Amino acid sequence: MTDWRDNLPAVRGKLLRDEPLGPFTWFRVGGPAEVLFVPEDEADLSAFLAGLDPAVPVTVLGIGSNVIVRDGGVEGVVIRLGRGFNGVTVAETTLVAGAAVPDAVLARKAADAGIAGLEFYAGVPGSVGGAVVMNAGCYGAETCEVLTSARLMDRQGRARDVAAEELAYSYRHSALHEDGPLHGQIVLSATFRGRPDQPEAIKARIAEITSRREQTQPIREKTGGSTFKNPEGTSSWKLVDKAGWRGKLFSVTGGGAKFSELHANFMINPGEATAADIEGLGEAVRADVLEKTGVQLHWEIKRIGRAR
Numbered sequence: 001m002t003d004w005r006d007n008l009p010a011v012r013g014k015l016l017r018d019e020p021l022g023p024f025t026w027f028r029v030g031g032p033a034e035v036l037f038v039p040e041d042e043a044d045l046s047a048f049l050a051g052l053d054p055a056v057p058v059t060v061l062g063i064g065s066n067v068i069v070r071d072g073g074v075e076g077v078v079i080r081l082g083r084g085f086n087g088v089t090v091a092e093t094t095l096v097a098g099a100a101v102p103d104a105v106l107a108r109k110a111a112d113a114g115i116a117g118l119e120f121y122a123g124v125p126g127s128v129g130g131a132v133v134m135n136a137g138c139y140g141a142e143t144c145e146v147l148t149s150a151r152l153m154d155r156q157g158r159a160r161d162v163a164a165e166e167l168a169y170s171y172r173h174s175a176l177h178e179d180g181p182l183h184g185q186i187v188l189s190a191t192f193r194g195r196p197d198q199p200e201a202i203k204a205r206i207a208e209i210t211s212r213r214e215q216t217q218p219i220r221e222k223t224g225g226s227t228f229k230n231p232e233g234t235s236s237w238k239l240v241d242k243a244g245w246r247g248k249l250f251s252v253t254g255g256g257a258k259f260s261e262l263h264a265n266f267m268i269n270p271g272e273a274t275a276a277d278i279e280g281l282g283e284a285v286r287a288d289v290l291e292k293t294g295v296q297l298h299w300e301i302k303r304i305g306r307a308r
Contacts, residue, residue: 009047009048011044013045016036018033021036024080025224026064026065027067029278031070031275033059033073033078034077039084042188045153050157059077060078060081060186061078062081062099066224066226067304068275071308088101088109099129099186101127107119107120110194114199116194118192119206119209122209122213123210132150132174133177135169146192147164148192149162150190152186154186217263221260222270225266228282228286228299229300239295243285243288243289245285249270252276252277255273257273257278257280
């Protein structure tokens with residue numbers, strides 16, 4: 001039988017078969033990608049997509065901070081943007097950042113340039129591409145407040161710039177989500193606008209955010225950040241805590257996963273958890289919270305791939 005992977009377009013970047021994805025995620029779990037593609041630059045990605053069989057599924061994986069890769073791995077091609085997408089350029093109060101730039105790096109670059117308004121990114125565990133897709137935010141600020149435009153590429157390899165308004169932002173949601181008109185398009189870069197301020201003042205605010213995060217979140221654990229979106233009028237961690245799930249070990253097939261004792265909306269892999277343990281914990285908590293409180297929790301963490 002012919003393997004579709006034998007007929008992939010030529011690339012300048014890396015094409016890897018059956019590449020384990022666990023090491024690319026913060027949970028450190030998950031099966032392999034049938035093909036992992038790390039493009040050299042935008043042109044490399046464009047040529048690959050233009051030549052790829054349209055029937056082959058394509059999944060984009062950022063820095064893996066807010067995702068569960070299921071144990072059976074991911075069908076088709078997984079694209080991970082790397083060095084060709086991690087630049088930041090500054091002009092007056094505007095920054096253009098590649099999709100692979102970590103959010104915390106974006107915050108620091110803005111501070112160095114004397115651009116205020118992006119400090120909250122120091123508390124967002126992800127990269128620019130993911131922030132654009134999910135309208136990432138924390139401590140009362142969101143991506144939609146500072147984003148002016150994004151550069152996207154469609155499944156055929158065609159790139160274009162879109163204004164922030166076209167992304168139709170709402171709480172942790174955009175037109176790039178599964179139910180949106182731009183679903184399937186890849187974020188290449190984003191343009192942000194802040195306001196002028198003294199670098200020392202900006203860095204002081206970043207230090208405050210960083211300190212607060214270190215004291216209240218399990219950032220040195222194998223975690224995926226906030227598990228559930230906050231329901232209207234309350235916080236997810238309060239519901240998880242009230243239902244009795246803080247620190248409670250849950251296992252399906254492995255060593256088990258749990259919600260952090262430090263922050264009850266953060267799932268952690270305390271050692272040998274599988275993706276099934278982690279996702280199973282989230283679903284068990286959703287069901288329990290719904291039964292006990294009548295509130296339906298919605299995932300903020302993305303789950304991709306096939307169960308084993």
